[in-house]
Amino acid sequence: MAQSIDKPPFFDGTHYAHWKTKMKFFIKSRDYKLWDIVEDGPFEPQRSKAEWSADDRKKMELNCKALHILFCAFGPTIYEKMSSCESAKEVWDKLEVTNEGTNEVKETKIGLLTLEYENFKMDPEENIEKMFDRFSTITNGLKGYGEAIPEEKLVRKLIYSLPESWDL
Known part of the structure; x- marks a missing residue:
């Protein structure tokens, strides 16, 4: 609705x-x-x-x-x-x-989201849509805490996160 x-x-x-x-x-x-x-x-x-x-x-x-x-x-x-x-x-x-949470809690959450972002890879069992949803959740979470990532870095990260079978 x-x-x-x-x-x-x-x-x-x-x-x-x-x-x-x-x-x-x-x-x-x-x-x-x-x-x-x-x-x-x-x-x-x-x-x-x-x-x-x-x-x-x-x-x-x-x-x-x-x-x-x-x-x-x-x-x-x-x-x-x-x-x-x-x-x-x-x-x-x-x-x-x-x-x-407090600033300390926010910093911890930012740290965890940053780690998730840095280690992000497409899971073998997920399709591109699910991968993108998961990626968006992480990056939007970071943005919500004031840690926006430039668009070109996001695109690069997504491309590098794809499995070799995608052969770009």
Whole structure:
């Protein structure tokens, strides 16, 4: 079933990397300033609420809009875990730590994925489609952790991963 372009992608606690990418683009497509709020944190006026300018109020609304988008993407279980957060950045960071781990955990996962990438070979029993799916899972995982590999290296790796029987 297709996802509505008006509703944020739903997150049920599984397939976080997939959801994260979709949500990032969903928020950016609404208003790039919203993504800035998620990534950098909310604007906090240095004066009392009664003294806020129209610009201050507009900037504060961005955090509320970003929070609303995020909360609308959650079912009850995830919402319960995130509902105490007061900023979209806090929600995003909490989701990252919960689903990706701390920096040390991320580095370990990057290391494991890198090792998988470096040792990648086509298995004798798999067809090219399954091989490519497995390869994409590894490289997309690395990309999700900020370790993108240039296209020409990916192509070269795929070619070298084929068995000799392919005789290129």
